[in-house]
Amino acid sequence: MPPQRAQESPFLRLPAEIRLQIYGLLLLPQRAKDLLPSLGIEHSSTKDYFDYETKQDCSANVSHPTLMIRTLDPDHYTQRYSPDKPAPIRSRYSVRCDRFRSACKSTTYLCLNASSRLQSSVAIMRSNKQIHFECADLLYSSSTFDFDTHVEAIVPFFSDLTPFARSSIRGVRVVKRALAYDKEFDRCEWSTALRYLTSPSTGLALRKLELGIVAGRPGDNGWDGVPTYSADYFRDCTIDGEEGMEWIRHLLQFKGLQELVVKAVVEHCPPATNSSAMAKYVRFSASVEEGFKEFLSSRLLDGGVAE
Structure with a gap:
């Protein structure tokens, strides 16, 4: 949204504290079960490393959520992003993926416990720079990013963020x-x-x-x-x-x-x-x-x- 149009937006004329409340309802979990991993997504996470924390119980802290970033299984990656489908926005990287960790395949990362509501709500961050700044500060500063043993995903994940979002973590x-x-x-x-x-x-x-x-x-x-x-x-x-x-x-x-x-x-x-x-x-x-x-x-x- 151009700067002049942004100033004319009724939403951006709301007091900042009200906008932050709205962002919180969109981007932050409202119930502990919102942080439970999706079973389908969890099964798509690479098994090259054993995951030491794929489960979160219903006492999870919704005021400071933990978002689980994992490497996507390379076989699921090729199914999801075959040559006839659009390439992912996320960075690709290689992981060792056979039994003896001798072969490498290309893949990317995913968030195991990003609810469907969160996945659709983050689109608001693309509205304009001001909304992105306000949302990024809330979302990234409020969350702990858990990579477990999937440390190969750290550089691609953080590199894909904007400098402001990265500085908010x-x-x-x-x-x-x-x-x-x-x-x-x-x-x-x-x-x-x-x-x-x-x-x-x-x-x-x-x-x-x-x-x-x-x-x-x-x-x-x-x-x-x-x-x-x-x-x-x-x-x-x-x-x-x-x-x-x-x-x-x-x-x-x-x-x-x-x-x-x-x-x-x-x-x-x-x-x-x-x-x-x-x-x-x-x-x-x-x-x-x-x-x-x-x-x-x-x-x-x-x-x-x-x-």
């Missing part, structure tokens, strides 16, 4: 498969994503980081008696020189965080007696919500709080 969630499960391609995808999130040139101003770390526990009592790493251990060790811990260096580049959530995403693993590498992984896993969390909080938080 305050919170992200990622999950790291660490140590025993860390492969060369995981390291590459992680470093690329974290460099983007922490680079001043991207225009992001994150205030909240939710970090899930896959933690191995050999049975329900597998951490009993396991000596944990203290925060001082992580402060004193040379992270770049510790095999399997190089990824932590990228985390330490975050600046200005006000809130940090560190959670151990627990799954079964072999006994610590299997090998020295597994013993180290079990010990690190038992330390995630204690010494490691304390260490990260001391390095990343700018006067905020850790959970």
